[in-house]
Amino acid sequence: MRMTLFGYGKTAAAIAERFGQSDIFDDKFEKEESFGTNRLLPMESFDPERSAVEIASPGIPPSHPQIKRAKNLISEYDLFAECSPFTIWISGTNGKTTTTEMIGRLLKTRGAIVGGNIGSPLAKLNMEAAIWALETSSFTLHYTKRARPNIYALLPITPDHISWHGDFEAYEAAKLKPLKLLAEGELAIIPAKYADIPTKAFACYYETSEDIAGFFDLDIAKIKFKGCFLQDALIALAISKALFDEADYDLLNGFILDPHKIEEFKDARGRLWIDDSKATNYDATLRALDIYGDRRIHLILGGDDKGADLTPLFARLKELNVTIYAIGSNRDRLMKMAEDSGIDAVLCGFLDVAVSKISEKLDDRAIGLLSPAAASLDQFSGYKERGETFKSLVDTS
Numbered sequence: 177m178r179m180t181l182f183g184y185g186k187t188a189a190a191i192a193e194r195f196g197q198s199d200i201f202d203d204k205f206e207k208e209e210s211f212g213t214n215r216l217l218p219m220e221s222f223d224p225e226r227s228a229v230e231i232a233s234p235g236i237p238p239s240h241p242q243i244k245r246a247k248n249l250i251s252e253y254d255l256f257a258e259c260s261p262f263t264i265w266i267s268g269t270n271g272k273t274t275t276t277e278m279i280g281r282l283l284k285t286r287g288a289i290v291g292g293n294i295g296s297p298l299a300k301l302n303m304e305a306a307i308w309a310l311e312t313s314s315f316t317l318h319y320t321k322r323a324r325p326n327i328y329a330l331l332p333i334t335p336d337h338i339s340w341h342g343d344f345e346a347y348e349a350a351k352l353k354p355l356k357l358l359a360e361g362e363l364a365i366i367p368a369k370y371a372d373i374p375t376k377a378f379a380c381y382y383e384t385s386e387d388i389a390g391f392f393d394l395d396i397a398k399i400k401f402k403g404c405f406l407q408d409a410l411i412a413l414a415i416s417k418a419l420f421d422e423a424d425y426d427l428l429n430g431f432i433l434d435p436h437k438i439e440e441f442k443d444a445r446g447r448l449w450i451d452d453s454k455a456t457n458y459d460a461t462l463r464a465l466d467i468y469g470d471r472r473i474h475l476i477l478g479g480d481d482k483g484a485d486l487t488p489l490f491a492r493l494k495e496l497n498v499t500i501y502a503i504g505s506n507r508d509r510l511m512k513m514a515e516d517s518g519i520d521a522v523l524c525g526f527l528d529v530a531v532s533k534i535s536e537k538l539d540d541r542a543i544g545l546l547s548p549a550a551a552s553l554d555q556f557s558g559y560k561e562r563g564e565t566f567k568s569l570v571d572t573s
Contacts, residue, residue, distance in 0.1 A: 180222065182243060183233025187252055190299035191231065199227070201242065222246075231255060234293075234315035237340045251319035253312075256298050260323075261305055264415060265292075265312040267351055268331025270460045271408045273434065275329065276311040278412035281431050282424060283307055292316070314350040315340065324357035327418070328377070329411050330366040334459035338483035363418055365411055385410050392417045398425040404463035405433065436563035438464055443570050447538050452547035453563030457482070458489040461549040465492060472497045472542035474534040476527065476566075478504030479550030486510075489549055490517045499537075501530035505554040526555070527562070531569040544570070 179195060181188040184202040192198040196213035201222050209216045222242045224230075230246040231254075243249065266276045273294050280290035287306030291298060294311045301308060310325075314337055333351050341347040358364055358377035365388070366373075368381040382388045385407045389396050392414040401409045409431075413423050433439070436453040443449060450468070455461045458481075465473070475493075477500050490513050493500070500521040502510040507525055514521035524530040527546075534544045552562040 178226070178228065180227040180230040180246070181233070182219075182222075182230065182240070182246075183236045184216065185233045185235060187233050187297045187299070188231070190297040191252070191255070194299040229255075232319055234313055238318060239342070249319060250321055251316050251323065252298050253310075253316060253320050253323035257323035259303060260298070260308060261303070262307045263325045264288075264307065264309045264327040264329065265325035265354060266309065266329045266331070266411075267312040267314070267317065267354075268329075269334045269336050269457060270455075270463060271331045271404065272311045272313075274405060274437070275331065275408040275411050276309050277434075278409060278428060278431055279309045279415055282412055282416045282422075282427060283309065283419070286420060314347055317350040317353050318346075320353065322357075324359070325354060325362070327363045327415055328354045328358060328365070329415065330354075330364070330370075331407070331411070332367050332459070334457070334488075335484045336457040336459070336482065338485075340482070344485075363415075365414060380414070388414055392423075394423055395425070400429045403467040404438070436559055438467065439563075441567065441570070441572065443535075443572050447540055447542075447544070449544040449567075449570050450546065451563045451566055452545060453552070453559045453566060455547040455549060456551045456559060458484060458486050458549040461489060461547040462492055464545065464547045465496065468543055468545065469496055472539075474499050474501065474538060474542060474544045476501045476503060476524075476530045476534070476544075476546045477510055477549055478502050478507050479548045479552050479562075480504065480554045481506045481509075481550040484549075486513060486549065490514070490519065493517065493519050501533060503527055503530050503555070504548065504550060504552075506550060527565055528569055531566065535571070 179198045181198050181200045184200050188200050192214045198214045199217055201217050201219045203219045205216050205218045219242050224245050224247045230249045266272050276290050288309050289305045290309045291301045292310030293313045333348050335344045337347055352373055355373045355375040358375050360376045362377045364377040364379045368383045371381045380391045388410040394413050399409050416422050436451050439451040452464045475498050494517050500514050501524045503524050511521055511523050538544050546566045552559045556562040
């Protein structure tokens, strides 16, 4: 019996390369093709009776007809459950990448490598590494049945990927699943609102950054990161402290934030613009608004909002001095919500129009902020292209 892989993305390709003897099913394949001991097959040709185990790529939702037919469905994490080293899983709605990369930086000399939802799929990771720090998506957690981390760091959960999971409750349940899998002696760092979720792990419950600092005896004054990144930094330090009784503030403070994440730059006239293209859900946009809420804000919103309820975002926008510039596939919805909320809004449709209109009004007391609260695939190849396009449209020469 052969291994079945649903979806031909980097996860499936890495597994097929490592193990061979795989049947890869994807909607984009029209006929059977072979490469080595692996086969590429149309999705509709999947036969559950001829499959020993099925692994779904994160992009394949549980609502897919062939996923529903699968009888032995596991996750990529389950596949390596018996042979992976000490593992740290990092999940939540926003801040996963930053926190994972900070942990990798702090624990590199201890033999840690990072992977999962960022960088390399598990099939590409070194099995001899001392520690795996894995950015862990709700998609992977949904399919995971037996794998568990040694440490689970959960950032706050807010609505996202609703169309994939079906509703917020299913999305939230996926994020909380590891708490029920953890064993005694393992560590969970989780929001206090989930204190009633049973877990055998030693749990640190937090509501604020100060809670994390107090629990692990960390000095916030020594950390350069502020706003939404302070919590990420504290969780990374907390894990280092828990494992090795180390809190290297200087090493942490040398961490460079990724592009397109609250990235400030100025145009040729010295006016401030912020590229926050990685804000693909409204909670990420709220994090940016918390930093710049005392400024006049020209805010570019829009894209594929994945079915999320944007009411909390507009409740916050009503409190600010803001004009919305609506782009993307949900632009009409944004305009209607702005009208209902009494918020000034301009229908732009496309990013270049929004930047042009903002440039006409922007002064040195205001900011031009791209924080779309939506995915980018309706108009771009990804958030990186959206961010780079945004920066290219702003005249910095």
